[in-house]
Amino acid sequence: MDATVGIPPAVTEETRPFWDAAAEGRLVVEGCSSCGARSFPPRGMCRSCRGRSMEPVEITGPGRVYSLTVNHQRWLPGLEVPYAVVLVEFPGHPGVRVVGRLRGCPPEEAAIGMEVGIGFEPGPGGFAIPSFVAVEGGEPSAREGEA
Numbered sequence: 391m392d393a394t395v396g397i398p399p400a401v402t403e404e405t406r407p408f409w410d411a412a413a414e415g416r417l418v419v420e421g422c423s424s425c426g427a428r429s430f431p432p433r434g435m436c437r438s439c440r441g442r443s444m445e446p447v448e449i450t451g452p453g454r455v456y457s458l459t460v461n462h463q464r465w466l467p468g469l470e471v472p473y474a475v476v477l478v479e480f481p482g483h484p485g486v487r488v489v490g491r492l493r494g495c496p497p498e499e500a501a502i503g504m505e506v507g508i509g510f511e512p513g514p515g516g517f518a519i520p521s522f523v524a525v526e527g528g529e530p531s532a533r534e535g536e537a
């Protein structure tokens with residue numbers, strides 16, 4: 391079974407901007423200042439042109455579920471199971487896929503292609519861990535400029 395969540399964060403030179411932004415509730419990926427390609431997870435090198443001039447680029451929702459799995463294993467005490475873990479891609483940001491727990495709907499209602507917003511949850515060691523929130527009826531209700 392894949393252990394896609396619960397991996398203790400490894401803070402390195404490459405991932406620090408990600409965790410710093412996560413602590414503020416923002417999702418950032420790497421953007422290449424040479425060719426503009428986006429990369430996630432951060433690795434300090436462009437996957438497209440192999441340039442090393444990467445800068446943080448903030449991503450806002452909603453994203454779309456690209457694939458999903460439902461976890462039934464209680465690998466931490468007090469963990470509510472089952473829950474869905476989704477791999478999410480973002481329109482306009484090819485190359486970026488972010489994994490996280492899905493909240494806001496029962497796991498059996500998780501579906502490929504469904505629209506999700508970005509959220510963060512407290513994780514191990516005080517880190518904010520990315521997770522995703524089901525968007526009711528697919529409406530882009532949580533965009534900026536909300537009244």
Ligand SMILES: [Zn+2]
Binds near residue numbers: 426
């Ligand atoms: Zn590049």
